[in-house]
Amino acid sequence: MQLAVNIVVLASIYALICCGYVLIYRVSRVVSLAHGELMLLGAYALYATASLFSGHPLVAIAVAALLAVVLGALVYVLLMRHLTGEMVLAAVLTTIALGILLRGAMVLVWGAQEQHPLHTLGWQNVALAVGPTAKVSAVGLTLVLATAAVYLGLWVFLRRTRWGIRMRAVGQNPLLAAQRGIGLHGIYALAWSLATFTGGLVGMLIASDSALDQGMVVIGLKAFPAALVGGLDSLLGTLIGALIVATAEVLLIHYVNPLLSDVVPFLVLLATLIVRPWGLRGTREELDRV
Amino acid sequence: MKRTLLLALLAWGLLGVGAAGAQEAYVIGATGAMTGPAAANFAPVLEAMKAYVDNLNAKGGVNGKPVQMLVLDDSGEPSKAAANAKKLIAQDRVLMLVSSSPSSTYAPLVVESKRAGVPLYYAGAVCPKETYPPADALQFCSTAYGATLDSQAALAFVKAQSKEPVRIGFATMAIPIARAEIEYAEQLAKTLGMTAVDTQITPPPVPDYTPFATKLKDANPNWVYSWSPWVSQVRTFEALRRLGWNGRYITWAHLNAEEELARLKDDTFYVVGTNAFFQDNLPIHAEIRATTQKAGLKYPATYLAEGFIAGLVAETALKNTSWPPTPAKVVGAMNNLKVDLKGLRGGPLEWTPDNHFRTTQYYRVWHWDSAKQAIIQIQDWQAIPVKR
Numbered sequence: 001m002q003l004a005v006n007i008v009v010l011a012s013i014y015a016l017i018c019c020g021y022v023l024i025y026r027v028s029r030v031v032s033l034a035h036g037e038l039m040l041l042g043a044y045a046l047y048a049t050a051s052l053f054s055g056h057p058l059v060a061i062a063v064a065a066l067l068a069v070v071l072g073a074l075v076y077v078l079l080m081r082h083l084t085g086e087m088v089l090a091a092v093l094t095t096i097a098l099g100i101l102l103r104g105a106m107v108l109v110w111g112a113q114e115q116h117p118l119h120t121l122g123w124q125n126v127a128l129a130v131g132p133t134a135k136v137s138a139v140g141l142t143l144v145l146a147t148a149a150v151y152l153g154l155w156v157f158l159r160r161t162r163w164g165i166r167m168r169a170v171g172q173n174p175l176l177a178a179q180r181g182i183g184l185h186g187i188y189a190l191a192w193s194l195a196t197f198t199g200g201l202v203g204m205l206i207a208s209d210s211a212l213d214q215g216m217v218v219i220g221l222k223a224f225p226a227a228l229v230g231g232l233d234s235l236l237g238t239l240i241g242a243l244i245v246a247t248a249e250v251l252l253i254h255y256v257n258p259l260l261s262d263v264v265p266f267l268v269l270l271a272t273l274i275v276r277p278w279g280l281r282g283t284r285e286e287l288d289r290v
Numbered sequence: 291m292k293r294t295l296l297l298a299l300l301a302w303g304l305l306g307v308g309a310a311g312a313q314e315a316y317v318i319g320a321t322g323a324m325t326g327p328a329a330a331n332f333a334p335v336l337e338a339m340k341a342y343v344d345n346l347n348a349k350g351g352v353n354g355k356p357v358q359m360l361v362l363d364d365s366g367e368p369s370k371a372a373a374n375a376k377k378l379i380a381q382d383r384v385l386m387l388v389s390s391s392p393s394s395t396y397a398p399l400v401v402e403s404k405r406a407g408v409p410l411y412y413a414g415a416v417c418p419k420e421t422y423p424p425a426d427a428l429q430f431c432s433t434a435y436g437a438t439l440d441s442q443a444a445l446a447f448v449k450a451q452s453k454e455p456v457r458i459g460f461a462t463m464a465i466p467i468a469r470a471e472i473e474y475a476e477q478l479a480k481t482l483g484m485t486a487v488d489t490q491i492t493p494p495p496v497p498d499y500t501p502f503a504t505k506l507k508d509a510n511p512n513w514v515y516s517w518s519p520w521v522s523q524v525r526t527f528e529a530l531r532r533l534g535w536n537g538r539y540i541t542w543a544h545l546n547a548e549e550e551l552a553r554l555k556d557d558t559f560y561v562v563g564t565n566a567f568f569q570d571n572l573p574i575h576a577e578i579r580a581t582t583q584k585a586g587l588k589y590p591a592t593y594l595a596e597g598f599i600a601g602l603v604a605e606t607a608l609k610n611t612s613w614p615p616t617p618a619k620v621v622g623a624m625n626n627l628k629v630d631l632k633g634l635r636g637g638p639l640e641w642t643p644d645n646h647f648r649t650t651q652y653y654r655v656w657h658w659d660s661a662k663q664a665i666i667q668i669q670d671w672q673a674i675p676v677k678r
Contacts, residue, residue: 002533006501013497104325111588112329114521114546119553127532137532140500206497210525215327215495222497253501259464261501262493 011246018227020195034099036220042200043207072196139209231282319378322390323366335414338597341585372398413600425646459511463518503529636671
């Protein structure tokens with residue numbers, strides 16, 4: 001039972017991280033390699049607001065989430081917008097540069113010291129019983145619920161709302177969408193906002209579950225194979241990919257060797273690439289275009 | 291033409307004055323992980339050492355000369371460390387090369403240090419075996435933690451505290467130095483009559499430590515010993531507690547141990563270390579606090595003892611180096627060094643031509659006491675002689 005709980009929590013972490021990669025990719029064909037840094041920035045935003053709104057944890061969380069949304073829009077408006085129409089590779093390289101810049105800026109502002117935003121919020125990460133034998137941390141459970149809510153919310157947004165349908169249209173054929181009067185910049189900015197929000201959210205939750213440190217950037221990249229396994233342009237595929245990678249990782253840690261956890265995501269990715277290079281639910285055409 | 295000539299002369303003059311200025315100071319250069327994933331362990335050391343040196347200069351420097359300390363960031367990457375070492379030695383002509391970075395950066399530093407005959411001083415970075423007796427001629431170390439000795443101290447404490455048979459689990463991070471130490475500890479535990487039940491090695495970094503802790507808990511240890519970067523030590527412990535494990539946990543007291551004991555508030559979470567806690571309120575602690583405040587450092591004063599020790603060591607070594615200084619003279623001074631650490635450790639730090647680690651290592655153990663709502667020192671300085 002405990003193994004099942006561990007798998008669900010880890011899969012939720014990977015799924016929530018990968019959500020940002022997929023949102024940006026399926027709309028603009030850009031793989032954001034600054035996603036780990038944006039996660040870290042989201043976590044630092046929570047730490048900053050927790051200190052600023054001491055005694056008002058819900059306000060602090062809401063403001064931090066809002067900051068993440070605004071930050072995503074700013075990244076697009078101030079940086080990525082100028083690369084519209086340029087080679088995709090140029091945009092990807094720009095995200096790498098953005099990541100390096102953000103890493104340096106965060107060390108300058110907050111130093112390299114480990115922080116505990118949950119502690120600053122005045123909350124405890126208590127253990128909750130799941131059945132007779134298993135346990136999950138309160139933040140771990142929040143992570144699972146947040147992932148479910150984000151994916152459900154995105155499904156409704158993309159299927160049922162006007163802006164969601166426009167976003168899908170831009171992802172499928174930006175030229176045609178523009179000719180039909182859809183503002184591409186608005187849609188791209190929205191995609192970056194949503195991706196930075198989900199990245200910031202998972203950053204806040206990981207920092208609350210354990211701690212906030214610079215290693216989070218690497219976690220952002222470690223989750224990337226889950227998105228590729230599922231298919232980089234499919235949210236449902238990402239959920240499946242995250243579940244497969246997490247299951248393999250947790251079982252190998254428990255039954256074979258904990259050291260394998262670092263290579264498991266990439267082993268699963270290699271196996272998927274051999275059998276189905278465009279991912280489990282990805283579009284073959286999209287891969288060819290990369 | 292006249293103007294160009296004038297500008298050239300002015301530039302030459304300025305450069306000349308700059309070089310002469312540099313000659314009038316003891317110049318030391320440091321390369322460290324000031325940014326990057328490992329920065330939390332290393333950046334506070336160099337920042338504190340720099341603050342110490344600045345304070346020293348404000349008081350008149352060493353032997354009437356200022357100490358110029360250059361700090362370069364290597365982000366914990368070997369290629370950057372190599373470039374930094376080359377620059378510091380060839381261009382800045384430093385008398386001493388200081389490292390505060392992960393062990394993966396050591397190889398290029400050693401090469402550059404040997405090529406130029408400049409001493410390589412590890413401050414806050416793990417002491418390589420070349421600093422233990424019989425020591426390498428150019429490598430020196432004052433960092434608190436020491437391979438094999440730390441495990442000897444920790445497991446001796448476990449044995450002394452346990453009335454029941456000890457079933458011990460181990461947790462570490464997948465980095466060579468930490469894995470080697472835990473392998474040594476496993477063997478040592480067996481010789482001490484303990485049963486080693488499981489070892490968990492986590493890669494750096496991990497989004498969730500629970501899967502690793504689950505396996506460790508299932509092995510049912512009544513003690514767990516961890517020796518690795520703090521992140522792996524404490525998160526494995528917290529995951530174990532959330533899984534309902536009630537055993538005792540002992541681990542290395544890194545820079546942030548004092549703050550972390552107060553945060554965790556767990557009576558059976560022990561830290562073993564060599565640097566006195568600030569709760570001792572020694573005069574040197576007040577000095578560290580004042581210097582920290584003056585320099586406007588981002589880290590709490592409790593993180594900075596290690597950097598001050600490095601400052602004291604560098605000051606003493608340079609004080610024993612006659613003017614004009616050369617790297618060879620500094621090596622000579624470092625080969626016969628005794629530094630009064632003013633209570634920051636259990637005794638003075640001594641280097642001999644054969645021992646560039648220290649002749650005696652002193653350990654204390656602390657834990658949180660819920661009844662007293664305070665950190666309690668449960669074992670006072672225990673001396674372990676450092677031999678071949």
